[in-house]
Amino acid sequence: MSLPDGISLRDPRPIAAESPYTFELPHPEHVAAAREGDLVKAIFVDRDGAYDAERMWMRIENRTAGAFVGVLDNEPSDMVNLACGDPVTVPIDHVIGVFTGDGRELPEVEPRRTYWDRCFVDACVADGRCHADYLYREEPDMTEDGDKYLDSGWRIRGTVGAIAIDKENGDKPRYIAIGAVLNADDRWVDLVDRDHPCAFQWDEEAQQYIELDR
Incomplete structure (x- = not known):
């Protein structure tokens, strides 16, 4: 693989496997x-850079059986060994984004379900220190003008013991993307689209959520 000395690429597949609800790889089609003149994005790492990694575009000049060959099309924010215009090669399985250079439409594919709407969640659940024990959906009331993502109305609580530890440590509930919560605990993913008002309690013996009256 042709890259300047000191530069490497981060494989995005383990990231997608660890965070499947918030890190989406491009559709294989x-x-x-992607062809000559188009742009593909990859995660570049500079052993001497200030940042852990930077996600940047390269412009395709040639395509081999397993990689795109071209030049970097971004100016790195803070890299020592890589600059805009440098020759780079990106394996096809390391691509995290595709942009057509001539404005043509990419093949139409089935839209993927996204989970970017916001919810309130206890820190212990978001951090993976306990499961989502009690959750309910109410009328959304946190969305403000200009917000890119809306309040879903979901409120997600952890186990009693874990919440007590949160309080001791000063860990307050968070207002974050539903997908970030599902990355930590997705046993409730089938409930995400239930309309409000609704509420569910995890039943340890039955190993499922039991719907409660609201």
């Missing part, structure tokens, strides 16, 4: 459609 979109990657397959």
Whole structure:
């Protein structure tokens, strides 16, 4: 693989496996459609850079059986060994984004379900220190003008013991993307689209959520 000395690429597949609800790899048909003049994005790492990694675009000049060959099309924020215009090679399985350079449409594919709407969640659940024990959906009331993502109305509580530890440590509930919560605990993913008002309690013996009256 041709990259400047000191530069490497981070494989995005383990990241997608660890955070499947918030890190989305491009559709294989979109990657397959990329051609000369198009842009593909990858995660570049500079052993001497100030940042852990930077996500940047490269412009395709050639495509081999397993990689895109071209030049970096971004100016790195703080890299020592890589600059805009440098030759780079990106394996096809390291691509995290595709953009057509001539404005043509990429192949139409089935839209993927996204989970960017916000919810309130106890820190212990968001951090994976306990499961979502009690959750309910109410009328959304946290969305403000200009917000890109809306309040879903979901409020997610952890176990009693874990919440007590949160209080001792000063860990307050968080207002974050539903997907970030599902990355930690997705046993309730089938409930995400239930309309409000609704409420559910985890039943340890039955190993499922029991719907409660609201």
